[in-house]
Amino acid sequence: MAQLIYASNMSLDGCTEDERGAFDWAPPDDEVFAFITGLMRSAGTYLYGRRMYETLAVWETDPSLAARSDLMADYAGAWQAADKVVYSSTLAEPSTARTRLERRFDPGAVHDLKATAGGDLLVGGPNLAAQALAAGLVDQIALFVWPIVLGGRNPALPTDARIDLELVGEHRFGNGVVHLRYRVR
Numbered sequence: 001m002a003q004l005i006y007a008s009n010m011s012l013d014g015c016t017e018d019e020r021g022a023f024d025w026a027p028p029d030d031e032v033f034a035f036i037t038g039l040m041r042s043a044g045t046y047l048y049g050r051r052m053y054e055t056l057a058v059w060e061t062d063p064s065l066a067a068r069s070d071l072m073a074d075y076a077g078a079w080q081a082a083d084k085v086v087y088s089s090t091l092a093e094p095s096t097a098r099t100r101l102e103r104r105f106d107p108g109a110v111h112d113l114k115a116t117a118g119g120d121l122l123v124g125g126p127n128l129a130a131q132a133l134a135a136g137l138v139d140q141i142a143l144f145v146w147p148i149v150l151g152g153r154n155p156a157l158p159t160d161a162r163i164d165l166e167l168v169g170e171h172r173f174g175n176g177v178v179h180l181r182y183r184v185r
Contacts, residue, residue, distance in 0.1 A: 002117035003139040004047075004110070006129040007039055008156045010143055015152035016126050023055065026146045029175050033071050039142060041078040044119030047110070047132070050088035052125035053099075060096040085113075087128060107135035130158045138184050141165065147176035 009026045010016055018025050028036060040046075048056070058065060059079040066076035084099040094101055102109075105128065114121060114137070123129050123138065132138050143156065157163075169181035 002044075002114045003120045004114055004123060004132060004137050005039075005043065005120055005140045005142055006123045006132065006138050007036075007142040008124070008126060008129070008144070009146060010156035011146055011148050011150040011152065013149045013151065014155045014157065015150040016156050017154045018150050018152040021153065025148055025150060025152075026144070028177075029173075030071055032144070032173050032175065032177050033075065035171065035173070035179065036144070037071070037075045037078055040075065040082070040122065042120060043082060043122040045083040045085065045113065045117055045121045046079075047085050047087070047121060047123040047128060049125040049128040050086060050091045052128070053084065053086040053088070053091070053094070056124070057094075057096050082122075105131045107132075107137060110135070110137050126154055126156050126158075130161075133158060133163060133184075134161060140168070140184065141180075141182045143180045143182075145178045145180060 008016060009023070011025070017023060056079065059076045066073040080097070082098065084096065085102055086094055086099060087102050087105045089103050091101060110132065123132050129138065164185040165182035166185055167180065168183045171179040
């Protein structure tokens with residue numbers, strides 16, 4: 001069975017967004033960007049909520065991003081090669097290829113997807129991840145902890161649940177970011 005991995009950037013105080021709802025506080029340098037690209041490439045399917053999907057769809061809809069550098073082209077290629085499932089009741093239709101729209105999160109369907117997938121799945125976005133964690137579907141959590149205190153919003157991890165974890169990997173980057181990888185017990 002494929003693994004479902006929740007991957008997220010977060011501030012040291014646990015936020016995924018600043019007080020304005022922006023993600024621009026975590027621009028990766030080349031070392032972090034290459035590492036994140038490797039994580040993205042390791043999965044064959046990405047699960048997103050509407051907002052995360054719309055944020056990342058530019059890696060397919062804006063070819064100028066990939067033209068900026070080899071690293072950006074590599075990330076765009078990894079993103080475009082994966083299947084995407086977007087959970088949204090408001091998105092009219094996806095703007096990218098290899099993308100399926102689901103109106104609601106169905107834990108049974110995600111379990112079936114894990115059972116039949118040829119590779120691991122990544123879930124992006126704390127709200128969708130919280131639903132997957134509550135349903136017992138997440139196998140691993142990959143956090144990129146940035147050296148910043150935001151006092152922002154949208155916590156990376158649920159604040160209303162206990163989840164026992166086992167640290168299975170860590171990596172420190174030169175810019176102060178720490179990648180922590182946990183197995184959900």
